[in-house]
Amino acid sequence: MKLFLDSANIEEIKRANEFGIICGVTTNPSIIAKEGKDFKEMIQQMTQIIDGPISGEVKPTTEEAKDMIREGRSIASLHPNMVVKLPTTPEGLKACHVLSKEGIKTNLTLVFSVPQALLAARAGATYVSPFIGRIDDISMDGLQLIKDIAQIFKIYNLSTQIICASIRNAYHIIGCAKTGADIATVPYSIIEQMVKHPLTDKGLEKFKNDYIAVFGE
Numbered sequence: 001m002k003l004f005l006d007s008a009n010i011e012e013i014k015r016a017n018e019f020g021i022i023c024g025v026t027t028n029p030s031i032i033a034k035e036g037k038d039f040k041e042m043i044q045q046m047t048q049i050i051d052g053p054i055s056g057e058v059k060p061t062t063e064e065a066k067d068m069i070r071e072g073r074s075i076a077s078l079h080p081n082m083v084v085k086l087p088t089t090p091e092g093l094k095a096c097h098v099l100s101k102e103g104i105k106t107n108l109t110l111v112f113s114v115p116q117a118l119l120a121a122r123a124g125a126t127y128v129s130p131f132i133g134r135i136d137d138i139s140m141d142g143l144q145l146i147k148d149i150a151q152i153f154k155i156y157n158l159s160t161q162i163i164c165a166s167i168r169n170a171y172h173i174i175g176c177a178k179t180g181a182d183i184a185t186v187p188y189s190i191i192e193q194m195v196k197h198p199l200t201d202k203g204l205e206k207f208k209n210d211y212i213a214v215f216g217e
């Protein structure tokens with residue numbers, strides 16, 4: 001399973017990239033608004049750091065397919081690695097169908113059910129983004145959704161890739177990887193959680209003390 005970074009923070013993107021573990025970036029309107037900077041400028045900076053797919057979402061104020069298509073073309077023109085993120089709505093599906101036929105990569109977001117994922121795949125989506133954490137938030141099983149989508153995409157040999165989104169903890173990562181999902185997009189804080197283990201810290205401390213006791217600093 002590949003890892004993308006779910007962030008528009010340039011410092012976080014640089015730091016995560018230094019670990020050599022991320023091969024793409026996803027953003028959404030909330031993440032972009034959090035940085036409060038010009039969208040195109042931020043995207044351009046990201047493309048200079050990451051050599052992989054970068055999802056840029058159409059504005060949440062864009063409601064009709066024709067406007068999503070226009071905006072999607074403009075996002076795609078920013079860089080060959082750009083992926084146009086569209087809402088999984090009837091208008092989003094229409095836009096996905098047109099943009100996909102033009103060879104523009106798409107990421108259908110805010111997926112909360114198997115039928116939504118299936119429709120997105122049939123409309124030509126390059127990626128679907130099921131939101132695990134937000135499903136867990138309403139006391140349902142986010143990981144089960146990933147399992148179901150992965151199983152169905154496999155049965156029908158659908159090429160649409162699954163990006164597990166709304167990841168809240170390292171346990172989500174294990175669950176997603178077990179389903180065979182293609183990608184998990186993670187906030188920087190989760191990468192920190194993933195690398196951390198108390199026994200690693202304890203072990204390192206012991207190695208250090210044992211070494212110093214005999215050889216000194």
Ligand code: E4P
Nearest residue numbers: 006026027028129165166167
């Ligand atoms: C995915 O592409 C989204 O940006 C993201 O994972 C949303 O996560 P959240 O539910 O933590 O906002």
